[in-house]
Amino acid sequence: MRGFLLGSIGALVWAQSWCFQPPTIKGLAQWRLYHLLPGGMGEATARNVLRLLLEDSVVRYVCYVYHVQLRYGRQGAWMVLDGEATEEGAYAFFHALRGAIDRFPQLLQSYVGLPGGEGEDWSQVAARLLWRDTLESPTALRLSQFFYEVWLGGKVQGVYWGRQGGHLRRFLPFVGQDSLAVWESYPWPEAPLSAQALPAQGDMVFYTRWGVPTRSWASLLALWAHLKGLEAYLCEEKQLVCQFFWSPTPRGMEVWIYTSLPYATAQALSGFLGRSGGEGMWAVTGRFQAWQREGDAQLLLGQWLCLWRLGKYEVPSPRQLRQAQRKIQGVFFPVAL
Amino acid sequence: MGAAACLVGIWLQVVEGWPSGMRLVTYSELERQGPMAGAFVAWSHTPDKWETGDFFLRLVYDPAYPSDRTRRLKRWGDSLGLIVSAWSGPEGAALLVEAPWPHKKEALQWLHAAITSLELGDERLYQWAVYRYRRQQEGLRLGQEIAWRRRGWRGFPPSYEAVKAYFYTALRPENVWVGVFGRLSLREKADLRRLWVHWNTPAPDSSSSYTTSSSPLPPDTVEENLWAYPIYGAACIRTPTTWPERLAFVEAFLSWWQESAPPLQFRGAFEGPDRYCFDVRLDGKSYQALQRLTYLTVRDNAQMSAWMEAYARRRLKLRGEPVHYPDVWIAALLRGDSVSLPDTVPSLVWLRGWPITLRGIWLVQELYALDTLLEARAIPEKRLAPDTAAGLVPFETLWVPPRRRAEPPLSTWAAAMQANLASQSRLRWVLVGYYRHRREEGAVLRRLHGWRQVLIKQYLIPPGALQVQVRPAPPDVSPNAIRVVCVGFS
Numbered sequence: 001m002r003g004f005l006l007g008s009i010g011a012l013v014w015a016q017s018w019c020f021q022p023p024t025i026k027g028l029a030q031w032r033l034y035h036l037l038p039g040g041m042g043e044a045t046a047r048n049v050l051r052l053l054l055e056d057s058v059v060r061y062v063c064y065v066y067h068v069q070l071r072y073g074r075q076g077a078w079m080v081l082d083g084e085a086t087e088e089g090a091y092a093f094f095h096a097l098r099g100a101i102d103r104f105p106q107l108l109q110s111y112v113g114l115p116g117g118e119g120e121d122w123s124q125v126a127a128r129l130l131w132r133d134t135l136e137s138p139t140a141l142r143l144s145q146f147f148y149e150v151w152l153g154g155k156v157q158g159v160y161w162g163r164q165g166g167h168l169r170r171f172l173p174f175v176g177q178d179s180l181a182v183w184e185s186y187p188w189p190e191a192p193l194s195a196q197a198l199p200a201q202g203d204m205v206f207y208t209r210w211g212v213p214t215r216s217w218a219s220l221l222a223l224w225a226h227l228k229g230l231e232a233y234l235c236e237e238k239q240l241v242c243q244f245f246w247s248p249t250p251r252g253m254e255v256w257i258y259t260s261l262p263y264a265t266a267q268a269l270s271g272f273l274g275r276s277g278g279e280g281m282w283a284v285t286g287r288f289q290a291w292q293r294e295g296d297a298q299l300l301l302g303q304w305l306c307l308w309r310l311g312k313y314e315v316p317s318p319r320q321l322r323q324a325q326r327k328i329q330g331v332f333f334p335v336a337l
Numbered sequence: 338m339g340a341a342a343c344l345v346g347i348w349l350q351v352v353e354g355w356p357s358g359m360r361l362v363t364y365s366e367l368e369r370q371g372p373m374a375g376a377f378v379a380w381s382h383t384p385d386k387w388e389t390g391d392f393f394l395r396l397v398y399d400p401a402y403p404s405d406r407t408r409r410l411k412r413w414g415d416s417l418g419l420i421v422s423a424w425s426g427p428e429g430a431a432l433l434v435e436a437p438w439p440h441k442k443e444a445l446q447w448l449h450a451a452i453t454s455l456e457l458g459d460e461r462l463y464q465w466a467v468y469r470y471r472r473q474q475e476g477l478r479l480g481q482e483i484a485w486r487r488r489g490w491r492g493f494p495p496s497y498e499a500v501k502a503y504f505y506t507a508l509r510p511e512n513v514w515v516g517v518f519g520r521l522s523l524r525e526k527a528d529l530r531r532l533w534v535h536w537n538t539p540a541p542d543s544s545s546s547y548t549t550s551s552s553p554l555p556p557d558t559v560e561e562n563l564w565a566y567p568i569y570g571a572a573c574i575r576t577p578t579t580w581p582e583r584l585a586f587v588e589a590f591l592s593w594w595q596e597s598a599p600p601l602q603f604r605g606a607f608e609g610p611d612r613y614c615f616d617v618r619l620d621g622k623s624y625q626a627l628q629r630l631t632y633l634t635v636r637d638n639a640q641m642s643a644w645m646e647a648y649a650r651r652r653l654k655l656r657g658e659p660v661h662y663p664d665v666w667i668a669a670l671l672r673g674d675s676v677s678l679p680d681t682v683p684s685l686v687w688l689r690g691w692p693i694t695l696r697g698i699w700l701v702q703e704l705y706a707l708d709t710l711l712e713a714r715a716i717p718e719k720r721l722a723p724d725t726a727a728g729l730v731p732f733e734t735l736w737v738p739p740r741r742r743a744e745p746p747l748s749t750w751a752a753a754m755q756a757n758l759a760s761q762s763r764l765r766w767v768l769v770g771y772y773r774h775r776r777e778e779g780a781v782l783r784r785l786h787g788w789r790q791v792l793i794k795q796y797l798i799p800p801g802a803l804q805v806q807v808r809p810a811p812p813d814v815s816p817n818a819i820r821v822v823c824v825g826f827s
Contacts, residue, residue, distance in 0.1 A: 028653045065639055067592070067646040086649050112731075112761060236401060283416035289437045290418030293372040295658075 029090035029162030032299045033081045035155050037074070040131030040187040043124075045138040045146045046079040047072075052107045052143075056100035062092045074124045076247030076254050077131065077187050082299055087162050094167055101172075104147055111140050123245035123256045126205035126335045130189050159302035186250050198262040198334060206265060208332035211252035212324065215308040218316035222324035224291070225284040227255055230272055238268045248304040252328075262334060269332050285315055359533045361526060362516040362670060367659055373420075374441040375518035375660030378448045379431035381671040382507045384609075387488065389495045389503045390430035394423040395466045396500065397432055398451050402465055406454055410447070417443050424663035427609055428671040429507070435660045441517065442525060448515070449532050457504055463497050470494045480569050480602070483698050484616040487555075487571040510536055514670060518659040554612075554696040561701065567601060568624050572697020573614040576607075580669070584655075585682045586691050587613050588647040590633060592640075598623040606664040610672060627695070634690025641687050652678045731764060731823035732757050738817050745819055747788060751796030757823075758802065765802050769820040771810035782807045785819075 037043055050072050053059065063070065066089030072081040085093060100107065128134070138146075150156065160168050189207075198204070210227065212219040227246070234257070235242040243258035259265040291297050316324075382390050398421060400411050414421060420435040432451060436444035456462065471494070485492060495503075506512075515533065554573055574590065576583045587607075594600065600623050605615030619627070635641040655678065659666050669676045732753035736745050757764055768789060770781040785805040792798045804824075810816040 028650065028657060061639070064596075065642050065646065067643055067650055069650075084650075086646060086653065089646060089650070112764075283412070283418075286416045286418035286437075286440075288418070290373070290420050290435065293435070293437065294420070298372075 027087055027162060028084065029087045029160065030084045030299070031082070031090065031158060031160045031162075031168070032303060033083075033156055033158045034075075034078050034303060035150050035157065036186065037077055037079055037131075037133075038150075038187075040077040040127075040189065041133045042138070042146060043074050043079065043128060043133050044135045045142055046074075046150070048111070048138060048143055049147050049151065050079070050081060052104070052111060053097065053100045056096070056103060056107055059093070059096040059100050062089075062096040066092050068093050073121065074127055075245075076127055076249075076256075078247060078303075080303075090160075090162060091167055094172065098172060101151060104151075105144075108140055108144055108147075111143060122203075122205060122243075122258050122337065125337060126207065126256055127247075129335050129337070130207055131187065157303075157306060159299070159306060161298060161302070198266060199336065201260075202262070203258070203260050203337050204262040204265075205335045205337060206257040206259065206262075206269060206332050207335050208255045208257060208269065208330055209249070209252065210255065210328055210330045211249075212329075213327050215251075215310065216316075216324070217310060217314050218320035219324040219327070220304070220308065220310065221284055221288055221316055222321050223253060223328055224288055225321075226325060226328050227253060228287070228291075230255070233272050234265070234268055238264070240265050240268055246300060248300065248307050250307050253304075266332075266334065273330055273332075284321060358510040358530070358536060359513040359515050360511070361521075361529060362514055363521050363526075364516070364518045364659065364666070365520040367518045367656055368520040369438070371518075371657035371659070373435040373658070373660065374438045374444065375433060375435050375658075376441065376444045376448060377431045377433040377514075377516050377660070377663070377667060378452055379429055379514045379516065379667045379671060380507045380512050381429035382503070384427040386503060386507070387425060387427050388490045389499050390507065391425040392466065392470065392495050393500055393503055393507075394425060394430055394432065395469060396457070396462055397423075397455055399466070399469070401469075402462065404456075404459070404462070406456060410451055410454075413450075414447055417447065419444060419447060422660070422663075424667060426606075426664060426668050428668045431663055431667045433660050433663060433667075438519075441519065442528075445515070445517065445529055446532065449536075452508070452513075453536055455504075457501060463500065467494045479700065480571075480616050480618055483569055483700060484571040487573070487614070487616075487698050516667075516670070518666070554694065557696045557699070559699045559701055567618050567620055568702070569616075569618055569700040570624075570697050571614075571616040572695055572699075573608065573612045575694040576611055576613050577691065578611050580674075580676050581679055581682050582686055583607075583611075583613075584651060584678065585644070585648050585686055586633075588651050589635075589644045589687065589691075590693075592644055592647050593630075593633060594623070594627065598626040607668060608664070610674070624699070624701070630693050630695075632690055632692050635687045641684060644687055645681060645684075648682055649680070652680075732766070732821070733823050734821045735814075736819045736821070737815050741817075745788065747791055747796065750821060751792055751798055754792075754798055754802070755796075758799075765804065765824050767804045767806050767822045767824050769806045769808060769822060771808055771814060771816045771818060771820075773810050773816045777816075778807050 035046070037046055054063070054070065054072075062068065066085055068083060068085040068089050070081065070083045072079070074080070083090070083093065156172070158168055158172065208230075210223060212223055231242075231244055234240050240261055241257055241259040245256040245258075247254045247256070257265065257269075292301050398407070398410065400407060400421075414434075417440045418437050419440075422433045422435075424431045424433060432448060434444045434448060482492075510533075513533075513536070515529065521529070554575065557572075576586050587605075590613075591605075598620075600617045600619035602618040603615060604617075605613060608614045635644065655662050655665060665676060732750070734750070738745070754764075754766065768785050770785045772778050772781050782805065785807070789803050789805055792803060793800050814820075
């Protein structure tokens with residue numbers, strides 16, 4: 001009897017050690033947090049808010065210990081924070097970020113209004129020019145208003161890849177709520193602003209905007225194929241430019257194109273716009289499937305899907321694709337750097 | 338019944354292991370680790386054939402080459418959703434594809450078609466590849482050029498005869514590996530063998546294979562760099578030879594570098610059995626930190642867990658996207674060692690540390706030393722007053738010289754900076770100079786560095802608080818103007 005008792009206790013002890021072992025590392029987690037810059041302006045404010053949050057000592061410690069990789073910057077009219085870590089790291093990071101959000105008033109105490117010299121990427125410079133934004137340092141008051149309005153006001157959205165995404169909602173309860181009326185508030189730059197004289201020879205960015213009348217999987221695929229066609233046309237067929245930067249909008253997509261040959265690019269772009277639609281739609285689905293599995297495409301596609309509120313993937317028929325492609329509209333205008 | 342099945346199973350294993358033409362490898366433990374299935378065709382060559390192999394890969398599949406074969410391959414690949422890439426290293430070369438999981442089998446067929454339909458006799462193909470190679474050569478950057486020099490490449494395309502010889506020696510059936518980062522059923526394996534069984538290149542030469550004896554690292558050379566301000570380097574670091582420790586070492590090394598003084602640009606890959614090679618652009622501080630490093634070991638507990646986590650993250654990436662790390666998987670396969678990566682590395686490994694052997698080619702400009710001036714005196718750290726948010730007005734100015742050869746009012750600037758530093762000791766300023774033409778850039782930079790040195794030595798501004806930058810002059814600013822911008826905390 002005693003032996004049986006000891007044996008069962010031993011079995012219990014063994015079983016609990018089996019149950020309560022620390023969780024092993026299972027997978028990678030990636031995420032993107034993004035919010036709209038009100039009116040396309042206030043990049044400096046958004047940057048400073050992010051910088052203060054990420055400079056919080058706990059966040060910094062967690063990022064160091066868990067080797068969290070972070071990158072933030074402007075993407076069109078959006079502010080975007082991308083991250084990657086192991087799942088444990090992501091868990092710790094969002095815990096710490098939640099804490100930093102709570103401690104924001106204290107963090108603001110150490111804020112000194114200084115302009116940041118970072119973000120000299122061409123796409124960011126062009127976006128700043130387009131929305132007439134500056135990197136002038138905001139006051140502390142402006143910062144706290146912005147934080148209250150955007151971060152606490154539920155305007156931050158998030159996409160998370162990895163298992164156990166639930167903690168994202170637990171720690172940042174405002175993320176992903178449907179309170180964002182992007183449709184109305186998206187700051188369209190009135191196009192075309194003013195015909196800018198093209199410089200004879202020099203670096204320039206072309207802002208192109210593509211829209212679809214309805215949001216569906218068919219239009220998403222058609223638009224994607226159309227824009228990939230644009231890239232192939234400019235980069236491979238004409239061998240003009242190969243630097244593109246995409247930023248999704250609620251009604252379509254913006255593509256920024258960097259070029260050092262403005263005249264030829266403008267001509268090629270108008271040539272592309274003049275082509276009749278509905279051609280070359282073969283094998284779109286296959287190529288799209290491959291593209292959506294690329295690392296950086298995942299972040300973009302996640303954001304795009306959330307913006308368009310598309311549900312489960314449904315393979316559109318070729319006829320739907322052709323119809324959708326015929327309805328794609330595009331404009332472009334140059335932005336001198 | 339069971340025994341019969343067992344016998345059949347053994348027979349199938351034997352049949353599968355039979356050396357018939359190309360060799361097949363599957364990484365069954367990687368099944369469904371990542372979002373895409375990866376497949377490859379790899380072949381080994383001797384280290385001196387690396388350049389030829391790299392050139393040969395352009396001939397095998399270049400989607401821009403206008404021919405019927407390429408067009409058909411591209412169309413087929415697009416319908417499957419393939420992403421094609423190539424890799425070459427001292428051990429061999431490989432053509433890799435990524436495909437959505439359902440198209441794994443078709444991806445293998447595509448690879449077969451790409452290799453077997455190669456028309457080396459097409460007289461325009463070689464010309465085209467040479468043309469592309471020259472075009473690429475024209476646009477070479479400094480960094481890439483020394484990376485080529487480190488490998489001993491001269492920058493001439495290999496002759497047609499060399500390429501032909503390479504094709505006939507390296508792509509002999511017993512030299513070719515076909516592999517999948519995943520699992521294949523026996524039926525699929527048999528199909529694949531049947532597909533490749535007719536692949537046969539004549540063998541005028543004896544087989545070549547990678548020898549594992551590694552040559553010693555070449556000596557470190559430092560040359561003067563007249564063209565660009567930051568330092569360019571192409572270097573190799575010696576790593577341990579067992580895989581988990583190798584990966585642990587590289588992750589620790591990169592974490593350490595990132596933490597102490599990060600380089601400006603970095604690209605690295607494993608090379609050979611015991612090397613990690615990288616080409617890099619870096620500033621003086623980073624260069625000095627690298628040159629002073631003789632032994633790498635953990636400093637404290639936090640750093641150890643950071644390194645462990647870095648290892649875990651890299652391991653997950655390696656297993657999740659094996660196609661993006663051919664320098665690990667395929668190179669190891671061709672060398673004949675196996676990659677086993679446990680979840681964690683015992684902490685003893687980190688605690689023991691590693692000696693550092695680093696050799697490379699460095700292009701250095703003498704001005705780099707100015708980046709590395711040590712702090713002249715210790716600044717007493719002051720507590721921030723709670724109202725700094727509104728209180729501080731940082732010193733900034735735009736100075737336009739009243740006449741040619743005028744010196745800027747350094748004493749006034751220094752006084753203003755010191756006043757700012759008294760209330761906020763971690764401020765940083767950038768002296769911005771402008772140039773109209775690219776050729777003036779160096780002179781402007783040198784002048785700015787001179788003033789920075791005066792501010793540091795004579796007026797005791799901490800070196801960490803001063804940087805210099807040169808920019809093309811905007812139209813509304815005189816090219817002789819100097820702007821002092823405050824850029825916040827260091």
